[in-house]
């Protein structure tokens with residue numbers, strides 16, 4: 001890089017960081033005025049959409065906010081499925097939204113049928129501020145003075161699948177794929193910030209993309225951070241590194257890209273042009289890999305300051321495994337959001353928590369108290385009226401055509417940041433085990449497994465788990481499928497495990513205890529599954545077109561094919 005280009009890049013980085021800090025300040029200001037920001041937002045939404053067929057049906061033009069909340073029912077995706085399918089087929093977006101739909105975001109469908117969530121320019125612009133704000137925090141808190149250095153690049157684990165198109169020609173794909181493929185500034189952002197050449201982000205197969213991301217990160221002497229959507233994405237990449245390091249080192253030694261990677265000619269050419277033989281680098285790395293993978297990250301990237309990825313909800317499971325590789329490197333769980341809307345940002349990394357401050361400008365938020373989530377049309381409270389310590393389902397009205405829409409996410413209010421609630425993610429409604437109306441949540445199951453696993457000894461870790469309801473038993477019961485790190489000579493006593501597991505659930509959930517005592521629910525069965533079962537399950541789900549960067553392991557299997565698959569891996 002010549003001096004002029006270097007100065008230009010420093011200047012650009014400085015401007016980007018300045019813009020990011022401005023976004024952070026603006027977001028903090030929004031939290032001070034959260035109530036009025038919310039009121040203004042909902043008024044703007046009603047005004048923006050008043051001339052759509054949907055807006056006319058509900059007479060948005062004449063409604064006050066309070067009337068809107070009384071007249072308009074709470075909805076789920078099923079209320080929109082038909083109109084969205086019609087827009088996808090005909091292109092007639094004004095049935096629902098005033099602006100063209102720039103992308104139908106395909107959701108991961110982890111807890112039910114996949115959905116198509118409309119993205120408009122207005123929705124897209126709500127994402128800018130929180131996205132930049134968390135980057136400003138990460139850079140200033142973890143990178144400090146290195147935030148503007150042109151050699152402080154990060155490894156970004158993302159890849160975009162090609163966008164599909166609806167019959168009327170509207171692009172369709174995951175939010176991440178749309179974000180990468182539809183962004184005009186993506187190329188410049190990549191070259192300034194990340195260790196990977198832009199072509200890697202466009203490789204559709206995530207395993208190939210991750211291999212290439214890692215290869216170029218290994219060549220980055222001052223790699224400063226790793227960023228990905230979920231902790232599971234980072235873990236997946238590190239497992240690829242652990243498995244494939246001899247080949248990666250060979251690529252580095254020879255300066256030749258692995259010939260077995262399935263890449264199109266142009267991408268291979270682009271990547272190959274950036275490689276040159278580096279025997280010395282390869283040998284130095286080999287010494288580290290040969291010592292083992294515990295704490296490998298700080299050994300191969302001594303300047304790496306943080307890992308940014310979501311570790312809340314059941315994703316916390318992967319944090320433990322990540323720490324094996326990361327040692328003491330901090331993990332920043334920066335955001336909580338969905339295709340429907342951005343919901344919150346972690347503004348306090350120094351607390352090492354996963355509490356998210358709700359972003360008042362991204363959607364109009366309402367909340368259903370946990371005690372009422374089974375009702376069809378329960379009452380809601382607004383964002384400033386949450387009780388600290390209590391749990392709620394999140395409801396959003398978005399700028400892109402979803403009105404009083406039940407997200408199905410359960411969050412706990414853990415405090416307030418100015419007028420904005422700070423929330424922790426607890427569960428997804430679709431993952432609640434429910435027998436005879438008695439529910440056991442994702443977080444209760446996770447707490448119970450975490451406790452019960454101790455029976456197998458300190459060296460035994462949970463690799464992954466899921467559950468299903470055994471409908472062939474009487475009374476009905478839960479099955480927990482569990483993959484653990486330890487290899488047993490003989491299958492251990494799972495009754496002991498089950499008793500401990502249930503004890504934790506009894507303590508957390510008195511209704512479960514009562515129904516178990518009344519024998520309305522049978523004793524759960526714990527089934528250990530073979531090594532790599534969950535990897536295979538994931539591959540099976542991802543191969544059906546779900547993006548890896550958005551993939552979340554289903555914690556309650558409802559699909560018969562998936563149940564049969566995991567059942568076939570049961571070690572009995």
Ligand code: AMP
Pocket residue numbers: 106107108109310311312313314315335336337338339340407409425428550
């Ligand atoms: P998708 O629309 O496919 O990107 O999935 C969005 C869903 O991912 C949310 O509704 C949550 O259930 C889950 N999710 C997103 N952010 C977080 C987070 N920080 N912690 C736990 N789960 C999350």
